[in-house]
Amino acid sequence: AQSVSQHNHHVILSEAASLELGCNYSYGGTVNLFWYVQYPGQHLQLLLKYFSGDPLVKGIKGFEAEFIKSKFSFNLRKPSVQWSDTAEYFCAVNAYNTGKLIFGQGTTLQVKP
Amino acid sequence: EAQVTQNPRYLITVTGKKLTVTCSQNMNHEYMSWYRQDPGLGLRQIYYSMNVEVTDKGDVPEGYKVSRKEKRNFPLILESPSPNQTSLYFCASSKIQGGGTEAFFGQGTRLTVV
Numbered sequence: 001a002q003s004v005s006q007h008n009h010h011v012i013l014s015e016a017a018s019l020e021l022g023c024n025y026s027y028g029g030t031v032n033l034f035w036y037v038q039y040p041g042q043h044l045q046l047l048l049k050y051f052s053g054d055p056l057v058k059g060i061k062g063f064e065a066e067f068i069k070s071k072f073s074f075n076l077r078k079p080s081v082q083w084s085d086t087a088e089y090f091c092a093v094n095a096y097n098t099g100k101l102i103f104g105q106g107t108t109l110q111v112k113p
Numbered sequence: 114e115a116q117v118t119q120n121p122r123y124l125i126t127v128t129g130k131k132l133t134v135t136c137s138q139n140m141n142h143e144y145m146s147w148y149r150q151d152p153g154l155g156l157r158q159i160y161y162s163m164n165v166e167v168t169d170k171g172d173v174p175e176g177y178k179v180s181r182k183e184k185r186n187f188p189l190i191l192e193s194p195s196p197n198q199t200s201l202y203f204c205a206s207s208k209i210q211g212g213g214t215e216a217f218f219g220q221g222t223r224l225t226v227v
Contacts, residue, residue: 044218099144105155
């Protein structure tokens with residue numbers, strides 16, 4: 001069965017620190033990969049996505065993620081976080097041509113000003 | 114504007130009183146689903162639908178029902194709510210075919226069952 005694992009449940013950083021959130025998935029076929037962000041009290045919004053092509057994808061607000069197929073990983077990065085990045089981050093996977101998204105447990109990021 | 118609309122946003126109800134949370138999308142998406150979000154557990158899928166009149170159980174379907182009579186609507190029904198169904202619920206829709214399958218989420222419904 002498909003599953004998604006996020007390594008860090010709670011991350012605390014100071015402003016300007018670099019961020020990397022780990023995400024691994026288990027599925028042998030072609031996948032689509034996503035990172036969603038949920039700001040306090042809000043719904044999930046898409047940060048970035050990978051369908052095919054360049055494994056380094058850039059999203060909104062300076063976030064990027066790298067798909068490493070051999071490691072089944074899709075880690076999220078940002079060189080310099082801001083206080084406004086405080087949110088919960090979810091990695092998600094779906095098998096190609098299916099609609100179902102499998103989510104990781106989420107990582108709560110707290111950025112201290 | 115492309116959107117998924119859920120109603121109500123907040124709901125407090127008593128054990129056993131039937132309720133329905135509505136969900137509507139305007140993007141002509143085939144796939145719609147319901148998730149519940151609980152602390153430490155992330156989002157878990159309750160039910161999904163791949164098209165009109167096609168629904169199936171997700172990972173945590175017990176105590177819930179859905180219907181898909183029209184492509185745009187996908188209501189979530191709790192026939193006899195219990196306190197363990199207190200949670201934050203999200204409806205989502207997406208295409209199925211091809212690469213553009215990112216999900217669009219509604220604003221969420223915070224349900225409290227007392």
